[in-house]
Amino acid sequence: TQLLEQSPQFLSIQEGENLTVYCNSSSVFSSLQWYRQEPGEGPVLLVTVVTGGEVKKLKRLTFQFGDARKDSSLHITAAQPGDTGLYLCAGNPALGGNQFYFGTGTSLTVIP
Amino acid sequence: DAGVIQSPRHEVTEMGQEVTLRCKPISGHDYLFWYRQTMMRGLELLIYFNNNVPIDDSGMPEDRFSAKMPNASFSTLKIQPSEPRDSAVYFCASSLGTGVAYEQYFGPGTRLTVT
Secondary structure: OOOOEEEOOEEEEEOOOOEEEEEEOOOOEEEEEEEEEOOOOOOEEEEEEOOOOOEEEEOOEEEEEOOOOOEEEEEEOOOOHHHOEEEEEEEEEOOOOOOOEEOOOEEEEEEO | OOOOEEEOOEEEEOOOOOEEEEEEOOOOOOEEEEEEEEOOOEEEEEEEEEOOEEEEOOOOOOOOEEEEEEEOOEEEEEEOOOOHHHOEEEEEEEEOOOOOOOOOEEOOOEEEEEO
């Protein structure tokens, strides 16, 4: 059972374009994280959101946690080739436990 | 710090053989996680340890999989016997504490191919 569904699964855009990636679930999460993974490497944490409605910015990346803490989005402004990679969301269920469950992933390719 | 270290980086083995994957967590981290990543199923948590003690192994696929953490600086994931469907990239991650905002540091992964 996949707790977190991400969309789109694949995204190919031109350098300079904007994009949004979505992470959705029917479950409530205590917190949600976004990771980026490059080929041949492990995922690297980008941000953690904890409060419903929270918005965090990391340079050209904007992360939002849904009001009900069931979903999240990642918006990239003026995408660059260096943004290419697999973006993963991961949620810590509100029902307890220490583990994070990872989403299905969005593979982003930014064409120069 | 060297980060999380995994070995080997690549492993090719024949069906039925025993496979052992190794992980050295970041010094001082008290949690260690083993994940498996495939195209079909994404990144799945297999098992995690706290202070060398297994806490949740509900993600371990079946009895062919076993994991140990004999000390704070070493863990193994063993598959015996291996099957082609075990082919995947296996990641080890460690963290300092847990809670709603802890950060996991991932190793580079071991790419396992079972023929």
